[in-house]
Each structure stands twice: as structure tokens, then as C-alpha cells.
Amino acid sequence: MSNSNLHLLEILVLPEQIENELDILNSIKSKTGICIEDIKEWRIIKKSIDARKSPVKFRLEVEINLNDIPFEPIHKPVYSNLQPTLNQHAIVVGFGPAGMFAALELLKCGIKPIVIERGKNVRERRRDLAKINKEGIVNPDSNYCFGEGGAGTYSDGKLYTRSSKRGSVEDVLNTFVEHGAAEDILINTRPHIGTNKLPGIVESIRETIQKLGGEIIFDCKLTDIHIHDNKIKGIETSNGFMQTENIILATGHSARDIYELLEKKNILIEAKPFALGVRIEHPQEIIDKAQYHCDTKNPNLPPAYYSLVTQAAGKGVFSFCMCPGGIIAPAATAPGEIVVNGWSPSKRNGKFANSGLVVSVDENDWKDWQHKGNLSALYFQKEVETKAYLAGGGNLVAPAQKIKDFIRNKESSSLPECSYIPGISSANLHQILPAKVRKSLQEGLIYFSKKIKGFDSDDGIMLATESRTSSPIRIPRDKETLEHTEITGLYPCGEGAGYAGGIVSAAIDGIRCAKEIAQKKTNPKV
Template identity: 45%
Template sequence: MPLTVEITLSPAQAQDPAAIQAAARQAAGIRNPDEIAFSRIVRRSIDARRHTSGLRGVRIQLAVELWLDREGRPDPVHLEWGDVSNLPPSRQALIIGAGPAGLFAALELIELGYRPILLERGKDVSARKADIAAIQRNQPVDPDSNYAFGEGGAGTYSDGKLYTRSKKRGNYRKSLEILHHHGADESILYDAHPHIGTDRLPRVIAAIRQTILNAGGRILFDSRVTDLLLSPDRDRILGVTTRDGSRIEASAVILATGHSARDIYELLHRRSILLEAKPFAMGLRVEHRQELIDRIQYKTPDPALPAATYSLVAQVPSGLTGSHAPKTRGVYSFCMCPGGFIVPAVTAPGECVVNGMSPSGRNNIFANSGIVTQILPEDYADLVPHFGPLAGLRFQEQLEKMGYAQGGGAQIAPAQRLDAFVRGTKCGETLPTSYHPGVTASDMDKWMPRFISQALRAGFREFDKKMRGFVTPDAQVIGIESRTSSPVRIPRDRESCMHPQVSGLFPAGEGAGYAGGIISAAVDGASTARAVVAYLRREQP
């Protein structure tokens, strides 16, 4: 077994393999370098806190494994996907959506000896680039190929952050190993907040596709599902119908369509398949100069340090009345992108939706983050009698359309200087931005729902107490940040992962309401695939 030591180094030392090795040997009490057969970093994080000594110097904390000569070195991780190309229909499963949940479900099915058939409404990751470039140039949006839809899902061209709090849901480490196996940098295996980068993730996704195809799986692009094939009693899935009229039969269907597939929620609702409203959040995206965030977080600039990040949360008055109404609501940062860009995440004409991304080097001059607030059921109670479980979805749509009207057409987004937004004062000035389609000045609080603008303003004031200088005339807010998660959950049984009404239907991932990002969706997709195999073995021994 290896010896694990904890060491703390300066940023410059942490970039020097020899310095890391020397510090690890010293911590382990090993004088002779020849005693170490192999070493590797297993955890890395940045510590910029002020400690009891009163000194505030940014340090890098590392956990290093040392393998001594007599112990050899660790075995490499073994990942293998066998041939499933000639399996009978009883050993096949249908997956709707080729985002992380769908792709990792496919890999898990192959590993368990089952053949996946993947249907993706959009294009492969390479062909998708042209449609995304068109959106950036304010050309019409392809509803099936954009920042949300297409191979790899929403994360492929919108950042590639791999941090998750849901490590108890499944094999988090295996998901990282699979990404590394397909071309992601080794640092994702030990960084506290791993990140691939939107410039590198498409190649990783393409490599995963090739693994699935090489094993005999099928992937059908431009195959949007338009209906479900159900048994006469509507209690069992039989397959799906696609846009071109094709009928694809299957005894098990994994529904991994992502949080923006509104047509799927509407299809399920129309077919009287149970849906549930779930909590979600909406707000704006704030953009600062990265150098300001570095200065606030690090105090002293250091070229050896990466672009600084932040994670902020506050509880503010809810603005609701009534004895049972919540008194507070959360405001928090979401998908913080250091050295990144703001991008148009629309999926249909007439919407204004923004998101953030960072390249692997995180070297842009801007930093951006979603700043969002909880949307509570009381906030859209007037819509519930008309839309039932889709009421939150309709509320989300309404705000996106309001943002579009304020933006002035195409993907141009409304924007306001941050200090003016927090004060609630008029400001006709916009700042330089990473948002390529362009922005136009808008007094956000004059058209946003009052409870959202009030909560965000209060949240920004609290954030400025934690990060002095955060609220500044040199930053601006850009709207609308509305796709943090789905307002709808597709229910499933905790043990079987199957919909309670429809046997063989397995909701999975972020769109079903069981994940919140690339890794949690990947983990959920893999665990759902295992549930599918258990179901098929019971039904068709």
C-alpha cells in the first residue's frame, strides 16, 4: 500500500515536480530518493484563507502518494468495453439523449453485456460547431442543434466543469477515469474542482462516441423523439417514434434528454404520464474583469496561480406574505467561469438565455457567473391551475421572452452596470463584454419580476461584504440566466429507477431532475443503466 502525505507549497513550488517530490519525501521522513518507486498527486486545492498567524499567503495543498521500492507501483485503471454488436433485442436498451447521462449509460450497458441504441435530436459534436457559430453571429437558432442540444449535451460547449457534491450517488471516480481515458487531462483526477475546458471537451466526447461504436453500440443523430410507444393499458414502454416517422421498439428506454427538452415534458404531460414540479432558480449572469476577482481572492498577484474563482451564497427576505410562506430565499452563484465567456444558450427563437464557459487555460480577461435566486411555488401560483406540473416551465419561458423583448432582437441580451442594478438606478451605459452577440442597456429591475430583482440586489449587497469590491461600476449583469436546472421532475422509484406508472421507462440525468452537472449526470446515467439491466434480466431471463 502507498504512503500518503499532505504537503503545502507556494504556487511556484506546486508547479515544480522536483519540489513536490522533495517536500513529499521530507513529510514522509524519507531521505533517499531511490526508496521511492513511484509517486502521484491524488488531491490538489488552493488555500487563500487568512490564518491565525495573520498572514495571508496563497498556498497549494497537495496529497501525494508515495510507493516505496518494495511495494512496486499501482496497477493502471482497467477500462474495457467488449463487443455487443450481435446481441438479440432482449439484450438491447434505448437511450434518448447523448449528453453525459446518455453517453455514460451507454458505456455502462456495454460493460454489462448489453447493446445501447442512442437517439440524439441534434448533431455530432463536430457538425454542431457550425450551428453554435451561427448563433454567436446572431443568425437563427436551430432548435435541435445549439448550446443545449447535440452530442455531449449542454456541457460540451459551455464549460466542462466536473465538480459535483453528489459523490454518494455512484462511482464518481470511475466517471473521471473514463473522461481521462478518452483524452481529458490527468489533473481532473486530483484537482478539488476539476475542469476540462470547452476547447478540449468536444474531442473527449468524440472519443467516447468512438468507443461506443467500436463496441457495437448504435448512435443515431438528428433523431428527435416525437412520441412514446405504449402498451394498450399505457403501463409499459414498447419503444418510441422519431421525427422522420421511424418506430424503434425497445423493452427498456432511458430518458436522458436534458433540462431544456421542453417538448419531452409536454409529450409526457399530453400522454398523462406523471410529472412533478421541482425547485429551480433564475437570475442574471454577472461579468467582472478577471484581474479584479484575482485581486479580491488572492490579494497579491502571482503568475503561478490560476484564474481565481468564487462561490457565494446568501439568504435574503423572500418578499412573500402569509403565515406559511417562507421568510427567506437563497441567492447564490452558479457555474462560475474564471477567465471565461458568456454565451447564448437559447434553444428556440424569441428567447434570451445566457450561460458561461471557460477554455482549459481560463485565460480570457473576463470572469462571469450566474447569480440566481430560488423560485418558490408561491411565485407562480397563478399559473398552476392552467399548466399543472408545467407551471414553473411556463414561468421560466415568460421571463426568457421578456428578456428577448428587452434585448432588441436576435441574441442581443439586456445588460446593466452592476452598481446601478444594485442601487435600482437608471443607467444607459454598457461595458465591454465577452458576450459576442452583443448587449443593449436595460434597467433590469423595471421589467424583471419584482421578487427576483429584489432578491438579487440583496444578494449582491451580501456578496460585496464577503468580497469587498465585488459590486463595482466596472462590472455588469447580463440576462437571462434561466437554465440552471429543470423546473420539472420525471418521477422514478428509488430502488428500480423506473417511472412509477410505466414499466421499462427510466428517467435519468439532469432533465429528469436527478443531477446537476456533467459528473452527477454521468454517474446517474451509469447507475440507471445498471437498473435497466436488472429489469431486463428479470423480465427476459
């Protein structure tokens, strides 16, 4: 740090001390020897929980300032002061996190984004979501995955990522704060927005894009791509033809019709490994007790979290998208399938904890679908989702089983309370999941039940299927230019392209694709 009057240090404090300024200052004093009176300003710049042993503590990275020059703000807005001059355009297909951040970045680079989105804006989308929950009816263009903000709008809004691009992650988090997320996401090592806050943030990002000159067209679906000499010439949409030389294709991993279209047009796509399994749920209390090593949870601690991983029966088994205090969500994108996922409100104050529990699958698992060529993994995925729908008995009722009964391969005679709103019905999930997946899950669950006390108790339940953790297809692209390996001007982007997983990495991928288009437009190859 250049200013010798600024110091960074790490301290551990008990949960009851986290809101007490004097306790924190005393910890700083005992760690550094600096008198409290000499500290002009202090702030927490990273916060995490260390629950490895009892007592559970908060680990804080603290910055202290010993001079009179105030700290620079942690949050750095970008778009409030931006005044771009736009003289070119690019088309973005899909307005999920990848499409949203691609559009923002194009504006930064002086290019007008024209975004087409098959779904509706956040407000109108709500009516279709009510139909899913109340009547079990899925509109294939407007659901929990399709519409303004994509799958991100009604996601859980956990913003952690394995991306090592620190600067890019900070840019994405800062953009969320600029559009209404709490600044806490900039310091928390496990940043989380919450389903209740995301729709407003997404609307605010849309307003920024429009204010800066971008165009967003809802209810507009990409139906065909015009290509000549392996170059993009335009797109066909439900609203008609649009001429363009560059498309950012950010349609997500649930847009099966897009994969079918690419395959039909002989645009190279590849089946790729993905993960398949169930969503599990427990009373939050069980997880709190196990993870915080206590009988009664300290009210200063957030609802507890877990992350589980093992190798079982030759396959990776892992928890995914764990939602403390959350609910299980119906994430199907077409009639006749059950897809579950999870979310939680910003306060994570629901009474259940849910998580995906999935098994890695590869080409050996979808051998029976080999006749479908590049779409084989997708058909394998779809088959399991359809089986789950039929086992549930329709109307999005999900087949469910107690964890302990799944381990014993026995249908549950009764089911505990569950947060999934369309409802659950008892079924043996062994009859739905592929053989290797259920074997790995069974062994994995036995192992995880030793790690977390109460995991296989009477209240632990599992629902099929958690099948969309990642894309079963990759749309291959050049490592440098990010263009499709065979089609100039086609930028496969985000989760659906197989190059991202989750909100932040999809957003970063959107930014990268936009930058490449800008770079190409400024330095065209002759």
C-alpha cells in the first residue's frame, strides 16, 4: 500500500462482536498495538465465517486509516457518468446475465446493442410465474428461465464464482451495486443478492441500457440465422428479418430450440459433460446445528451453509447452488418436464435449506442416445426430466423421496413438509435416475450423512430432477477471437455456449464477447 498511514490486517471476532464497533477496535488494537484514538477511519473490506471449529468466528479483513485523507469509496459506479457516442451496432440474442453485461459493455465501447429477448419484461413475466406455481402450466417463452434478466432474475443471486479474473468480478459486482444491490456484496466472500431483490436490479440495468442508447425488444425470438460464405449476414426473428454481421448468442442452456437450429444448419455444436441429480432439502435448523456445532444457533450468525464433494462409484458427486433459508423452485422451460432449482430471499429467513446434489455425467452415460449425434447429451437430459414429470403425475408435481429411503432403495411411505410450491408426490427416484447416477448418489449420500449430522434424518428429502446445473452442449469458439470456430461474426456466449456457469461468469463472458466485437470493429482484418 503506497500510503503508509493506511494499514490492512486480519482479525477474528465472535458473532456477538460483529455489530460492536468498540469490540472490533479493541481487536485491531490488540493485533497492531495502534491506539484507538489514532485511528481516523476504519472499515471492513472482506468478511467471511470461520466455522471449522467451535466457537464459530467472523474473519474480517480490516483497513485502518491513520491520516485525515478519507478512504476512497469501495463502490465505483461506471454507468452513471457514461455518455457514449454510438455509431455502429451489434445484435445480442438473450437478455440474461451474459446478454445484459454484453449490452452494457458494447455501450462502453461506443456500439449500440440491439437486444432481442424471447420472453417478457420482469413485470409481465410475473403472471406466467404465478401460472407455473398455481396451475403447473409452463409457457415455453416466459418462465423462471426465459424473460427479462434470463435465469438470473429469479435465481438465488449468489455471486461467487471460480473465475480468477478478480478485476472482472469486481466490475460485475460494482455494476450490481450501481443498480441497487447492497454494498455488502463487495466485501462478503460469499456475496448474495436474493430473489426478492434481483427483479428490481434487472429492471434498473435495462433502464441504464435504454438511457445510454441501447435497444431491447421483448417477445422477440431468434428463429433462424442467415449465413453466407461462413459469415453472419442477419437473423430471422418472430418480428421479422434483422440485418447484422455480428451476433452475441447468449440464449442460455435451456434454449433447446437454439441447439436444434444450429444442428439443423450444420453449425458445429458438441455434446459435453454436465451434472445430473436431485435437489435435497432439510429444515435449516439441522444444518445450523451441524455446521455451527451448537444446539441453539447464535442469532448473530447467518443461516448455515455447506459445500460437499466426493468421488463415489467412480464419479464426482457434489452439492451445487446451496440455498440457506430458501425454497425449491420449479425451473422447467417446457411442458412435460420437471426441472428443480433453488433460491432464497436476501434475508435467507425461510425455514428450509436446499441444495442441488448432482453427479458428473459424460459420453458413457448417454450412449443410448448416440444416434442423436451432437444432441445426444441433451436428449439424455431431457429423458430424465420427462420421466420425473410422469412419475410426479403431472401439473409440475415433483417426485420425491426421503434421503434415508433413497439410500435403502425403498419408496417413502410418507414425506416431510417441503418448500416446493407445485407439490410433491412419493416415488422411488431409483426408477427415474440413470443407473450410474443413482449408484453414485447413494454412495455419496452415505458419505455426506457422516459429514453432516442429521443429513439422512427423517426430515431430509430429495426431489427429481436437478438437471440444468450446466450445459449439455458446447458451441465451440476460437480461444482468442471468441467467434464460432467456423462462422465469422457468431459469438457463442454465456452458459448456453458452454463457456460459463452462473451469473458472474456468464456476465464476464458477455463482457469479453462485447470487447472482442469492439476490437474487431476498430481493427478490421483486411
